[in-house]
Amino acid sequence: MEKALRKSDAEYTEIRIESVTSSWVDFRGEELDSIGSSRTLGGIVRALVKGGWGYVIFNDLSDLETRVREACGSARLVGKGESTLAEVEPVVDEIRASFEKDFRDVPLSEKKSVIEEYNKIILGHHEKIETSNVSYTDSFRKVWYGNSEGAYIEDERPDVGVRISATAREGDNVQRGFESIAGGGGFQIIEGLQEKAEVTARRAVDLLSAPPVTGGKYPVIINPRLAGVFAHEAFGHLSESDFVYENERMRELMVLGKRLGPDILNIVDDGTIRGLRGTHKYDDEGVRTGKNYLIKEGILVGRLHSRETAAKMGEQPTGNARAIGYQYQPIVRMTNTYIDRAEATLEDMIKDVKLGLYALDMVGGQTSMEMFTFSAAYGYMVRYGRIAELVRDVVLTGNVFETLMNIDMIGDTVEWPPAGGGCGKGGQSPLPVGLGGPYVRIQNVVVGGRQG
Amino acid sequence: MKKAEGAQASLGQSESTDVSFENDKLKSVRSSQSTAMGVRIIVDGRIGSSHTTDIDDVDGVVARALEAAEFGSPARFRFPDIQEGPDVRVYDDRVPPVTKEEMVHIGEEMMTLVKEYNPDILLSAGVSKGISYCQFANSAGIGHTTEDTTFTVWINGQLIRGTDILWAGHGFGWKKREIDHVGIAKKAIELFRMAEDTARIKSGDMPVIFTPEGVNVLVLALRLGFNGKNVFLGSSPLAGKLGETIADERFSIADNPLLDYASGSSKYDGEGVPHQVTPLIEGGVVKNFLYDLDTAGRAGTQTTGNGVGCDPTNLVIKEADTPYEAMVKDTKEGLLVHNVLGLGQGNPMSGEFSVNVELGYKIESGEVVGRVKDVMLAGNTYDALKNIAAVGDKAEWAGGSLLTPPIQVDRLSVIAK
Numbered sequence: 001m002e003k004a005l006r007k008s009d010a011e012y013t014e015i016r017i018e019s020v021t022s023s024w025v026d027f028r029g030e031e032l033d034s035i036g037s038s039r040t041l042g043g044i045v046r047a048l049v050k051g052g053w054g055y056v057i058f059n060d061l062s063d064l065e066t067r068v069r070e071a072c073g074s075a076r077l078v079g080k081g082e083s084t085l086a087e088v089e090p091v092v093d094e095i096r097a098s099f100e101k102d103f104r105d106v107p108l109s110e111k112k113s114v115i116e117e118y119n120k121i122i123l124g125h126h127e128k129i130e131t132s133n134v135s136y137t138d139s140f141r142k143v144w145y146g147n148s149e150g151a152y153i154e155d156e157r158p159d160v161g162v163r164i165s166a167t168a169r170e171g172d173n174v175q176r177g178f179e180s181i182a183g184g185g186g187f188q189i190i191e192g193l194q195e196k197a198e199v200t201a202r203r204a205v206d207l208l209s210a211p212p213v214t215g216g217k218y219p220v221i222i223n224p225r226l227a228g229v230f231a232h233e234a235f236g237h238l239s240e241s242d243f244v245y246e247n248e249r250m251r252e253l254m255v256l257g258k259r260l261g262p263d264i265l266n267i268v269d270d271g272t273i274r275g276l277r278g279t280h281k282y283d284d285e286g287v288r289t290g291k292n293y294l295i296k297e298g299i300l301v302g303r304l305h306s307r308e309t310a311a312k313m314g315e316q317p318t319g320n321a322r323a324i325g326y327q328y329q330p331i332v333r334m335t336n337t338y339i340d341r342a343e344a345t346l347e348d349m350i351k352d353v354k355l356g357l358y359a360l361d362m363v364g365g366q367t368s369m370e371m372f373t374f375s376a377a378y379g380y381m382v383r384y385g386r387i388a389e390l391v392r393d394v395v396l397t398g399n400v401f402e403t404l405m406n407i408d409m410i411g412d413t414v415e416w417p418p419a420g421g422g423c424g425k426g427g428q429s430p431l432p433v434g435l436g437g438p439y440v441r442i443q444n445v446v447v448g449g450r451q452g
Numbered sequence: 453m454k455k456a457e458g459a460q461a462s463l464g465q466s467e468s469t470d471v472s473f474e475n476d477k478l479k480s481v482r483s484s485q486s487t488a489m490g491v492r493i494i495v496d497g498r499i500g501s502s503h504t505t506d507i508d509d510v511d512g513v514v515a516r517a518l519e520a521a522e523f524g525s526p527a528r529f530r531f532p533d534i535q536e537g538p539d540v541r542v543y544d545d546r547v548p549p550v551t552k553e554e555m556v557h558i559g560e561e562m563m564t565l566v567k568e569y570n571p572d573i574l575l576s577a578g579v580s581k582g583i584s585y586c587q588f589a590n591s592a593g594i595g596h597t598t599e600d601t602t603f604t605v606w607i608n609g610q611l612i613r614g615t616d617i618l619w620a621g622h623g624f625g626w627k628k629r630e631i632d633h634v635g636i637a638k639k640a641i642e643l644f645r646m647a648e649d650t651a652r653i654k655s656g657d658m659p660v661i662f663t664p665e666g667v668n669v670l671v672l673a674l675r676l677g678f679n680g681k682n683v684f685l686g687s688s689p690l691a692g693k694l695g696e697t698i699a700d701e702r703f704s705i706a707d708n709p710l711l712d713y714a715s716g717s718s719k720y721d722g723e724g725v726p727h728q729v730t731p732l733i734e735g736g737v738v739k740n741f742l743y744d745l746d747t748a749g750r751a752g753t754q755t756t757g758n759g760v761g762c763d764p765t766n767l768v769i770k771e772a773d774t775p776y777e778a779m780v781k782d783t784k785e786g787l788l789v790h791n792v793l794g795l796g797q798g799n800p801m802s803g804e805f806s807v808n809v810e811l812g813y814k815i816e817s818g819e820v821v822g823r824v825k826d827v828m829l830a831g832n833t834y835d836a837l838k839n840i841a842a843v844g845d846k847a848e849w850a851g852g853s854l855l856t857p858p859i860q861v862d863r864l865s866v867i868a869k
Binding site: 112 | 474475476477478479480481482483484485486487488499500501502503504505506509512513516517519520521522523524525526552553556572574610612615616617619655656657681684685686687688689750793794795796797798799801802804806807808810825826828829830834865867868869
């Protein structure tokens with residue numbers, strides 16, 4: 001790698017090589033639908049010349065020097081300005097994964113048995129359960145990273161997860177219960193989930209008789225799992241500096257020091273928290289990750305950066321340049337993003353709501369920077385200070401310039417439910433991220449649905 | 453391969469070049485070369501699969517597939533023998549010689565046009581070309597090589613006025629070099645033009661026109677519902693409904709992998725089965741579901757060439773008789789929906805959708821009067837298809853694999869701030 005890097009005539013060059021071994025077991029209904037394993041090996045060269053980037057992606061590792069030359073050629077074609085990258089101390093380090101139970105040592109037959117058990121629990125739960133989908137995936141990624149400044153990092157990144165889905169049916173009414181458990185660690189993360197399988201099946205059946213939520217504006221209380229998606233979509237993406245650094249008007253809208261929420265609101269992105277899916281020691285530019293306050297006491301205080309966005313904005317690099325795999329260049333991504341705790345309890349939030357919605361768990365979320373949606377797995381109406389009937393199809397929408405200001409209570413404990421899935425941006429999906437938070441209450445949230 | 457009863461292998465190599473513009477300027481050029489080999493093996497009636505990027509490691513990939521097959525899913529089919537696939541064009545020899553300079557020029561031309569309309573719009577754009585080769589063989593004697601090309605052009609703009617952020621853009625990709633990039637820029641400009649004013653809207657039920665791009669909101673449930681695996685397992689609401697009327701008689705949709713140069717087109721599916729056109733709904737009546745070999749085997753029917761996975765290839769919705777201009781003109785008060793947030797993040801299999809209208813416009817007295825914001829749209833595809841007010845007379849590509857005219861639904865629920 002070093003030899004190839006020396007052949008570069010670009011202002012900055014890096015090479016990242018990845019080897020990934022992965023396996024999967026997928027049950028659909030009573031039968032195993034798919035089982036297998038894969039190996040990939042590939043790399044990417046990035047070169048920077050006069051502010052323009054050239055990338056070369058390959059599976060054939062045999063001629064790195066030529067790849068480097070190609071990347072330089074592309075960069076030269078593009079660059080017409082100035083190259084700026086924030087200064088970082090080049091790191092030489094080796095990170096080895098540590099597990100309680102290395103999934104690479106678990107035979108495929110055992111993986112299959114564990115999943116088969118969860119699947120049987122779902123199918124046997126109730127006569128209205130129509131079918132199921134329980135799938136397991138694991139991947140062990142080894143990364144070799146080197147750049148022209150002398151950095152060299154070897155990193156091992158395991159990821160393992162189970163997705164559990166139950167489908168209940170009554171005539172034409174089809175409802176789904178869904179849970180996903182994942183983590184950047186060992187096989188033990190997905191063991192012992194029998195109760196989760198039960199809960200998933202039960203939810204699918206319960207949702208059959210739940211009415212769809214009536215659309216309108218409500219005070220909404222969200223649980224920690226949903227609060228994670230909320231923080232991520234409502235605000236997290238806006239902190240990604242590649243949306244801001246060369247965008248004058250966005251810079252004005254997102255000027256540091258601006259008030260975006262109430263005093264009790266603190267939002268953090270932290271790539272160092274042990275065991276979470278967005279955690280790693282260095283990002284994909286060799287920059288150390290850290291705990292970055294984005295909003296402190298309601299005020300915008302920070303952003304997430306790559307070396308380039310940090311330099312162009314005159315701010316410190318934060319270690320948030322991540323690539324989902326060797327086929328892509330790193331772009332600014334979140335790691336583990338959460339609303340930090342305050343003082344309230346769930347009981348406090350519920351008891352003074354005359355008519356509102358308690359929304360739980362997440363199906364997903366999406367943002368267009370200003371507007372965002374986040375979808376709950378299910379919800380309960382809140383009537384006169386009490387949790388009332390179950391409702392389904394709960395999708396909430398917000399506007400970043402209003403919704404954060406409408407947060408009026410934040411819970412006293414941050415939870416990190418170990419969810420799977422990931423974030424999508426720039427075609428790089430799903431990138432493992434940590435989604436967590438406390439209970440949060442937000443006033444005046446628009447909830448989609450039929451007319452009341 | 454000695455222990456196997458049947459096997460299939462595919463070996464693919466592809467190259468691509470992507471030119472990207474960000475924040476009004478040329479940002480990067482990316483060249484990618486990739487190789488992949490995949491194997492599915494049936495041993496003792498069970499299937500295992502494996503894939504690798506190392507096309508020299510045949511022994512390794514076979515060994516891993518055999519290991520998986522030991523515990524694999526029961527195979528309800530045999531790998532098919534040779535059948536000649538139909539003629540469909542997927543390779544355009546004008547794609548490989550396209551130079552990076554040419555691609556840069558296409559991007560710059562599009563950006564210039566949009567800037568002429570409004571210099572405050574911040575632009576990103578991309579031009580990509582690709583070529584791939586795939587060799588496929590199975591133990592029943594099939595062996596073929598396919599070559600295909602891809603070409604994609606897109607432009608996206610962001611306009612910030614005060615705290616109002618507007619994103620609009622357009623793009624298209626298929627297997628042919630011939631893409632009207634000027635037309636793409638003009639479509640993007642039109643979306644901005646209609647949004648020059650902001651319109652207010654009140655919550656209520658109202659008619660909604662979906663532009664071809666917006667029709668994706670209705671089609672997602674159909675992609676899932678017509679998937680033969682979902683039908684067989686009972687999770688599709690369409691299970692048991694062959695021959696039933698589920699939509700207005702003006703609504704017809706088919707899976708068509710034989711459209712020359714379309715993104716999802718090819719001669720064979722991933723199991724070597726020749727592709728075919730499969731009507732899904734014709735005149736409102738459910739005609740067929742989509743199957744692969746294994747699912748067809750389990751369901752006791754024939755594969756439709758949608759292997760592996762029973763997913764659609766290119767979906768084509770038939771044109772009817774209402775010009776788009778007439779749809780708008782005849783609307784006293786309604787919504788025009790182009791792009792949404794949150795699609796699929798709920799229970800799409802049931803047909804339900806509840807989405808934020810990210811790019812949509814208000815129609816008042818037959819005219820588009822401005823963009824709406826902070827608006828949710830809710831409904832159910834299967835109800836909507838029964839309540840179609842009009843189907844357009846001109847189909848357009850919405851992304852690479854949906855070809856559809858605009859569609860107006862009689863009433864859907866709109867919740868405004």
